[in-house]
Amino acid sequence: MSRIVTVAGAQMGPIQRSENRSEVVARMIALMAQAHRHGADLVVFPELTLTTFFPRWFMTDQAEIDRFFESAMPSAETAPLFDAAARFGLAISFGYAEQVQEADRTRRFNTQILVGPDGRILHKYRKIHLPGHAEHEPWRAFQHLEKRYFEVGNLGWPVVRALGGHVGQMICNDRRWPESYRVMGLQGVEMILLGYNTPRHNPPAPDHDALGDFHNALVMQAGAYQNGTFVVGIAKAGIEEGCELIGGSVIVAPTGEVIARASTLGDELILARCDLDWTRSYKETVFNFARHREPEQYRMIVERKGAVPPEA
Ligand code: CDV
Numbered sequence: 001m002s003r004i005v006t007v008a009g010a011q012m013g014p015i016q017r018s019e020n021r022s023e024v025v026a027r028m029i030a031l032m033a034q035a036h037r038h039g040a041d042l043v044v045f046p047e048l049t050l051t052t053f054f055p056r057w058f059m060t061d062q063a064e065i066d067r068f069f070e071s072a073m074p075s076a077e078t079a080p081l082f083d084a085a086a087r088f089g090l091a092i093s094f095g096y097a098e099q100v101q102e103a104d105r106t107r108r109f110n111t112q113i114l115v116g117p118d119g120r121i122l123h124k125y126r127k128i129h130l131p132g133h134a135e136h137e138p139w140r141a142f143q144h145l146e147k148r149y150f151e152v153g154n155l156g157w158p159v160v161r162a163l164g165g166h167v168g169q170m171i172c173n174d175r176r177w178p179e180s181y182r183v184m185g186l187q188g189v190e191m192i193l194l195g196y197n198t199p200r201h202n203p204p205a206p207d208h209d210a211l212g213d214f215h216n217a218l219v220m221q222a223g224a225y226q227n228g229t230f231v232v233g234i235a236k237a238g239i240e241e242g243c244e245l246i247g248g249s250v251i252v253a254p255t256g257e258v259i260a261r262a263s264t265l266g267d268e269l270i271l272a273r274c275d276l277d278w279t280r281s282y283k284e285t286v287f288n289f290a291r292h293r294e295p296e297q298y299r300m301i302v303e304r305k306g307a308v309p310p311e312a
Pocket residue numbers: 047131132144171172173174176196197198199
């Protein structure tokens with residue numbers, strides 16, 4: 001089987017609250033058609049692709065909140081995506097708000113799936129690092145209520161055999177945490193698919209705002225290099241409901257180098273021909289984990305959550 005995967009990153013421009021699922025799905029299918037014309041095997045879309053980034057609003061009416069969630073995948077509105085994937089012979093990865101009955105209760109997750117060209121869900125990931133807050137904070141220019149609307153993902157970071165290699169997924173804030181990459185690195189991941197919605201303005205730390213694009217690239221490039229993997233990081237970008245989201249979608253090689261980068265803040269396709277065997281030169285030398293890691297010395301990483309400075 002070929003170890004070359006032609007990957008298309010489908011950055012999405014803003015999605016306003018007034019846009020319905022069918023309009024968004026039509027935009028996604030237009031990008032898939034373009035990817036197909038360029039010979040892509042896989043199209044990667046952003047976090048919460050199907051709607052506006054709703055955690056920016058404080059809502060208390062559960063019926064209103066649930067309008068942003070999918071209780072079936074595919075549904076009547078999302079089935080055209082699965083049909084287009086089959087028609088174009090493409091795998092697709094996209095994020096959505098998932099509502100599911102589990103252990104006799106309704107649970108809600110920030111989820112991303114990888115769907116094969118045959119319509120099968122090959123991989124599902126539920127976001128683990130939920131940023132923001134759970135209660136209304138009126139002092140903010142906008143809210144970031146992921147901790148209110150979602151539970152922490154309960155699937156870990158599984159890596160599966162797909163697309164001729166070893167594939168895993170993470171979502172947005174996960175990319176800032178080296179643990180997310182390393183758990184997958186320890187399963188031999190060769191390509192990480194990652195969608196994000198990152199506001200330009202960070203209300204608790206506005207001094208970071210000017211560094212948003214730098215930090216975005218920094219974490220994905222470091223994660224790729226330190227684990228010898230491709231990282232496909234795809235944004236929802238532009239001015240959405242008055243909130244500016246950064247773009248900067250990239251495909252990063254196992255060298256840590258950016259090999260494709262978006263240049264707009266709108267719907268835009270980026271493309272790279274990824275040879276999964278390129279990962280080997282990192283996994284077998286400087287990052288040969290079996291040879292060089294010293295897990296006994298890393299116990300604190302799993303035993304301690306917050307930082308405890310040394311005593312005076
Ligand atoms: N959707 C996100 O997870 N956004 C965060 C913001 C809040 C910092 C991010 O890490 O980009």
